[in-house]
Amino acid sequence: MRPPTSLKKEFLKKWIMGLQLCSSSKKEMSFLERKKAIKLSADVAMASARNATTRWSRALISNASKDDSNKGLVECILGPESESLKRASMSLVLCNKRNRSKKILRKSCSIRRARKSSSQMVMASSIAKRLVKKRTQVLKSLVPGGGSMSEFSLIEETLDYILSLRAQVDVMRHLANATELLNRK
Template identity: 40%
Template sequence: MHVTKEFKKKTFLKQLLLGLHVSNSISNPISIQQRKNSIKLSADLAMAFARGRTHWTHALITKLGQKEENKSTLKGILGRRYEILMARYSCPLLYQKVQRRKKSVTSYRFSYNAQKRRSSALKGSCVRVSPSVVARNLENRRTKVLKRLVPGGEFLNGSSLLSEALDYVISLKAQVDMMKSLWRATQVSSSSNVELVPSAPLQKKDASCTIANSEE
């Protein structure tokens, strides 16, 4: 998977600057907390558009659109596309329905097998837990954590979850790199615009003042 090649940097910068501009125009003056929220919202939305259509980008846009405080900003950023995207991303995907069915069947089988193991353990006097069971429990705990971190990860399992997690992490890294580059560019431009006060005219003015005082 070549995620870095598919991450469109120009699209990211365009959407980020548009989001910041819309946020400033909606609420002016803007507080520090509102500024932080607008930067995060604009950066996440820009990352989703720069990456393209994937499972986690759909889930991320849906999550952003569900928050009431984001609706006005999203309408300003997306324009006519807002209603279309929200209708498209809010509808449950067919893949999510299939994953829900698989998850329900798997959970039923797991609960049935667990009940059988508990009943057999009660019959025996001493039961040793096999290393495979310990490894499976550890894998299940890590999978639950990964599903909470990846947008839309609760509907994914197995290789699809790992693929989406890798894609999401690499896109986050590209987002951070672009934000750092933009911050460095703004710092350089702001430092170059500082006007230095010339020292020679001041010295000449001071000299004329001393001559006038001496003549008096």
């Protein structure tokens, strides 16, 4: 993992680029539009700053490029490596589909198994396991692209995602502070 400062720099660079693109493409924006554009560019910049080596960033990029209006922005932010990235994220989408079908199969299997084991006594450990499972589901929904991850990779991705989010929040806060100070003057 790269040191956080270089990650922040990378992110800032890409983010500013994306913002410029947004502003150049659209002159007049409402507040909500602006907010959306800022957030999107920040997210994509973060994902591309992570070099798309992680699954969450790839999933984020593929999600962002699904929308046609965002496609140009995503491509610009990603820059020269956009082609390979997109290919990677497309394969991820395919993989998602495959995983989904697998999941359905597994679910039906587990239902069958659950019926069989429901006659047994409900153990405390099984309750704990269910709690953990529920939380894992929530975490999967939080981390982009988490639906297709195994438990182990989910934890790793969450680690990376938290670090990146922190860097993102840090940079954004600094920028917001600076802008506010500037406006006050």
